[in-house]
Amino acid sequence: MLVKRMYARRGYTGSRHVLDEHNRVTLTATDKGEVVGTVTIGIDSELGLMADELFKDILDEHRARGARLCECTKLAFDLSERSRVPLANVFHLALIYARDLYDCTDVVIEINPRHRRFYERMLGFRQQGELKINPRVNAPAYLMHLSLDYVSEQVERLGGTFDTPAGSAERSLYPYFFSPREERGIINRLLRMDEHHISS
Template structure:
């Protein structure tokens, strides 16, 4: 079976005292006894991984009263699902949806806003189906999922902007912690049967924040964002190389600025 591991990351305490150098995944995987517990970020490319991610999504959505659905059984080039695991337990997941002839899920409610980005020559993706196990008290897990998703979208697919649909009560969190901006008004999202606001992030801005704060968790004491928990430039370069080696055809796609006919793609 192909190894879909992207990176292994120490939890906060170990990371603050001894940053992991991820230039070589194999060497970082041999340090567990010295640095303590690590969680793994990988692509959910097997039925078991996707099933575990779906179970977590449905569990966490149900606790908030949201409607949910399982991840599609078939992988597609337009979607990459990431999972964070602690040993064999899935503790987090995030899916990147890339623009295509089918459009984005966000087009169902916010086609005017997404088309405005496309018309401005911006290539767009979306982050969907984010779930973190409620028992996990680690900003590192959330930050690592977001950073790997940023790498897939911006560094490897040359995407300009990412949009997300969030509950109105979570808007301030994404604005403060990652720099998202409100791009569309509150509307009812039928996929989760809950209100949603469209947020947009210029990935160039995100990249500048990563360059400034990534790999410097001590800055979290003064910088109220997730960026100090992101990877350093050296670590990021190692992740990029590993993704390029493992999935060059999927990840290294040329820029597309075409404006697809917006259609609703089922979650």
């Protein structure tokens, strides 16, 4: 599969699954057969999003302006330097999946306060609303928001440049995202797979 080949080019592999009954799909990054991280992407629907439990008022404001929301949950990665490549790759794949297969325009994520700066600095997320206690994990959580237009702009400017002087000088994760050319190949492949799934 093209996605796996592009992942493997950087020393990792990825697996993709179809949406479950809750409109969620989980992507997994593995290194030599060992899982190094996962992310679940949820697509907004009549079922809503998990973040609605705490932040429905904010999400409804986005919906009212016409946003098509998705959310990242169960993002399980070691947020150290050595995890930058698999984290960037699997996160990029998740956003491609949401944006190009399900027409999402915005992504939200609930995160522990100690991770807020990471998501702001590395991906451009911005805090929305106040700190709340998430009963699902019995821990404090911020709601963070990111426009997928912003992601597209960063990929066009920085994607695939991690081994260049410009990419090395950039502090965000975007140089570790797939290049624009790689991204277009992934999108085309996923769209063909989706068409085949619908017709079969």
